[in-house]
Amino acid sequence: MYFDTVLVANRGEIARRVIRTLRLLGIRSVAVYSDADASAPHVAEADDAVRIGPAAASHSYLDIDAVIGAAQASGAQAIHPGYGFLSENPALGRACAEAGIVFIGPGAQALEVMADKIRARDHVAASGVPIVPGFSAAGMTDDEIVDAAKAAGFPLLIKPSAGGGGKGMQEVHGPDEVRDAVATARRVATAAFGDDTLLFERLIQRPRHIEVQVLGDTRGTVIHLGERECTxxxxxxxxxxxxxxxxxxxxxxxxxxxxxxxxxxxVAYTGAGTVEFIVSADRPDEFFFMEMNTRLQVEHPVTELVTGVDLVEQQLRIAAGEALDIADVTFDGHAIEARVYAESPARGFLPATGDVLLWQPAEGVRTDAAVETGSVVTADYDPMIAKVIAHGADRAQALERLDAALAGTVLFGVESNIDFLRTLLTDPVVQAGDMDTGLIDRMPPFEDPAPNEAALAAAAAAVPLAEERGHATPLWLAGTGWRASAAPVPGRVWFETSDGTVSVAPRAQRDEGPVTAVGSEGTVWVHADGVTSALTPLTRRQAMEHRLAQRERAEGASDPELRAPMPGAVVAVHAEEGARVTAGEKIVSIEAMKMEHPVTAPHDGILTLLVASGDQVRRDQIIARVDPAEGE
Structure with missing residues (x-):
C-alpha cells in the first residue's frame, strides 16, 4: 500500500473509525474540523488536524475547496470521505482527480449515475435488476405531479432524487396530500442536498429493507459479503x-x-458500496432495487463482525490499486447494531443537545462513538452520536448481548434513545424477526421509564452537590426539614420527573450501584438498573405549583403558548400574524439536525407570532400564542 498520509473528510464516529484502521495499517491520519468540533474526539485522535471553517456544514464539511486545501496543506495522498457530507458527491471525486489526490471511493461513472435516484433506476433496470414502479417529477409543475400521482395510483413514496438517509421522504395516500408533501420534500431536499428534484415510487406494503454489501476492485472483480436487514x-x-x-x-x-x-x-464499481433493496414481508422472494450507496454505510460493522473483513482496510487497498484478495466469504454467527441518537423519545423523538457529563460505554461489545465525557452535542449536525454492536452465535444471543450492552451504557448530560432501544429490542415482533418498516410508527407513544427507589435515593444524595455548585434553594422552601431556631429534622427532597413530582427521603448511606452526576443547571442524572433518568430538584413551592399545573392539564385546559420542541432554525411560517387558526393547523416548521418538525395550534383562536422565518430558537422558547377570539 503506497499511502503514508490519508485525510479523513468527515467527523464523529465514522472519522474515529477510519482513523482506527489507518493507525493499524501504520498510515498517518489527518482530521478536518469545523469551529464547533475544535475539541471533538476525532480531532484529538488523528495524527494531525486542519480547521476547514465555521460550524455550518455548508461552510466546512461540505466545502470542497476547503477539504482539498486541507489535504494539500497536510501532504495527504488520499481522502477518505466517510459517509454523509461529500461522500457521494461527484464534484469531490473530480476535484481530487484535478488535484492529484486519490479519492477513496468509486469512479466518476458510479458517483454520477448512482447519485441520482432517477438515473440509477433506469441504469440498473437496463442490466436486468428489478426496480420499483414509479415516475420522476423532474421538470413537472405541482398540477402535473398531482395528475401523474393519480395515474400511478396511491399510496406513493416521495424521495429526493439527489439524497439518501431518509431525508425528505414523504408518504402520500391520496391526491389531497400531494402538494403539501411535495413542498416539504423539496424544502428538505434543497437544504440537505442542494437539489429539489423528486422521485415518486409505489409504496410497498409491509416493506422490509434489505441491503447487500459489495466490494469491487480496479480489475473488474465484484463480490458481495451477504446482506444486512435495516427494516x-x-x-x-x-x-x-x-x-x-x-x-x-x-x-x-x-x-x-x-x-x-x-x-x-x-458502473465499473470500485471500493465498498451498498445496494439497497425493498422486499415485501409477505413476498420475501420478490425484491426491488431502491438505490446504491456509493460509500461505506453506517451499519457496516455488522458485516465486519460476521465476515471478519475490515471494510475500511479493503477500501484503502482497492484505492491503492491492489486486487481483491478475499478468496471465500464465510459467515460467523449473527450481529446486531443499535444507533444511539441524541433525542427525546418521550417528546416524539425530537433532537436533543447538551454537554456530555459522562460517557461510559459497555464492555464486551463494539461501540463506535462520536463523543467522550466532556463533548458537546450541538444542533449543527446529525443526532447520531454512537453505535453499539453485539455479536453472538445466533440471533437470540446477539439480541440478548445487545440489550445487556445498552443497559450498561451510561450517557449523562444529553437525552438519548437508549431506553427506547431496549424497549424495541424486547418487542415480541422484533424477537421473532417478523418486522416491517412501519413497526416503530405503530408502537404506542414512548414514556420514559420511571426511576426506581435506588435511583431516587442516589439522586437525593446528590442534591447537596448541586447546592455546592450554586443551585441551593432557600432553606425555608427547600423541604429539607430545616426550621428557624431548631435543629434539622429528617425531611424530603422533591424531584420533577416525566411522571410528575416525587418526594424522596434522603438515606444516611448511599447505594453503591447507581451512578450520578449533576449538570450545570442543577439537573441530577442517575443511572440505575439499566435506566437513565434526569431529575430536576424542586422546592416545596415549585412541587406544589407543578402538581397544580398537571391537574389543570388533566382537566382539559390547553396552553395558549406554542413552544419550540427543539433547538433549531425556523424554516417556514405557515400562518399570518393575527390570522384565525384552528386546532392542529401548522403554524411554523423548525429544522435541526437535518430534521424538520411542524408546530401546530393547540386550539382554535387568533395567532400572535413571536418569530420569523430564519430565526434561531431554543428548546421550549415561546414562538407564538393562540388566544381565543373576542367573545369566545
Whole structure:
C-alpha cells in the first residue's frame, strides 16, 4: 500500500473509525474540523488536524475547496470521505482527480449515475435488476405531479432524487396530500442536498429493507459479503441493523447478491458500496432495487463482525490499486447494531443537545462513538452520536448481548434513545424477526421509564452537590426539614420527573450501584438498573405549583403558548400574524439536525407570532400564542 498520509473528510464516529484502521495499517491520519468540533474526539485522535471553517456544514464539511486545501496543506495522498457530507458527491471525486489526490471511493461513472435516484433506476433496470414502479417529477409543475400521482395510483413514496438517509421522504395516500408533501420534500431536499428534484415510487406494503454489501476492485472483480436487514426505521432513518437477515433464505441470498453485483458492475464499481433493496414481508422472494450507496454505510460493522473483513482496510487497498484478495466469504454467527441518537423519545423523538457529563460505554461489545465525557452535542449536525454492536452465535444471543450492552451504557448530560432501544429490542415482533418498516410508527407513544427507589435515593444524595455548585434553594422552601431556631429534622427532597413530582427521603448511606452526576443547571442524572433518568430538584413551592399545573392539564385546559420542541432554525411560517387558526393547523416548521418538525395550534383562536422565518430558537422558547377570539 503506497499511502503514508490519508485525510479523513468527515467527523464523529465514522472519522474515529477510519482513523482506527489507518493507525493499524501504520498510515498517518489527518482530521478536518469545523469551529464547533475544535475539541471533538476525532480531532484529538488523528495524527494531525486542519480547521476547514465555521460550524455550518455548508461552510466546512461540505466545502470542497476547503477539504482539498486541507489535504494539500497536510501532504495527504488520499481522502477518505466517510459517509454523509461529500461522500457521494461527484464534484469531490473530480476535484481530487484535478488535484492529484486519490479519492477513496468509486469512479466518476458510479458517483454520477448512482447519485441520482432517477438515473440509477433506469441504469440498473437496463442490466436486468428489478426496480420499483414509479415516475420522476423532474421538470413537472405541482398540477402535473398531482395528475401523474393519480395515474400511478396511491399510496406513493416521495424521495429526493439527489439524497439518501431518509431525508425528505414523504408518504402520500391520496391526491389531497400531494402538494403539501411535495413542498416539504423539496424544502428538505434543497437544504440537505442542494437539489429539489423528486422521485415518486409505489409504496410497498409491509416493506422490509434489505441491503447487500459489495466490494469491487480496479480489475473488474465484484463480490458481495451477504446482506444486512435495516427494516427497523423511524421517519425513514435506520435504528437497528443486523446481519444476516432473519427473512432471507440461502436461495434468495444468492439472487440478491447476484443482482447487487450486477448493479455494481454496470458502473465499473470500485471500493465498498451498498445496494439497497425493498422486499415485501409477505413476498420475501420478490425484491426491488431502491438505490446504491456509493460509500461505506453506517451499519457496516455488522458485516465486519460476521465476515471478519475490515471494510475500511479493503477500501484503502482497492484505492491503492491492489486486487481483491478475499478468496471465500464465510459467515460467523449473527450481529446486531443499535444507533444511539441524541433525542427525546418521550417528546416524539425530537433532537436533543447538551454537554456530555459522562460517557461510559459497555464492555464486551463494539461501540463506535462520536463523543467522550466532556463533548458537546450541538444542533449543527446529525443526532447520531454512537453505535453499539453485539455479536453472538445466533440471533437470540446477539439480541440478548445487545440489550445487556445498552443497559450498561451510561450517557449523562444529553437525552438519548437508549431506553427506547431496549424497549424495541424486547418487542415480541422484533424477537421473532417478523418486522416491517412501519413497526416503530405503530408502537404506542414512548414514556420514559420511571426511576426506581435506588435511583431516587442516589439522586437525593446528590442534591447537596448541586447546592455546592450554586443551585441551593432557600432553606425555608427547600423541604429539607430545616426550621428557624431548631435543629434539622429528617425531611424530603422533591424531584420533577416525566411522571410528575416525587418526594424522596434522603438515606444516611448511599447505594453503591447507581451512578450520578449533576449538570450545570442543577439537573441530577442517575443511572440505575439499566435506566437513565434526569431529575430536576424542586422546592416545596415549585412541587406544589407543578402538581397544580398537571391537574389543570388533566382537566382539559390547553396552553395558549406554542413552544419550540427543539433547538433549531425556523424554516417556514405557515400562518399570518393575527390570522384565525384552528386546532392542529401548522403554524411554523423548525429544522435541526437535518430534521424538520411542524408546530401546530393547540386550539382554535387568533395567532400572535413571536418569530420569523430564519430565526434561531431554543428548546421550549415561546414562538407564538393562540388566544381565543373576542367573545369566545
Amino acid at each position: 427497523l426505521q423511524r421517519r425513514h432513518q435506520k435504528v437497528i441493523e443486523e446481519a444476516p437477515s432473519p427473512l432471507i433464505d440461502a436461495g434468495t441470498r444468492a439472487r440478491l447478491g447476484e443482482a447487487a453485483c450486477a448493479a455494481a458492475a454496470s
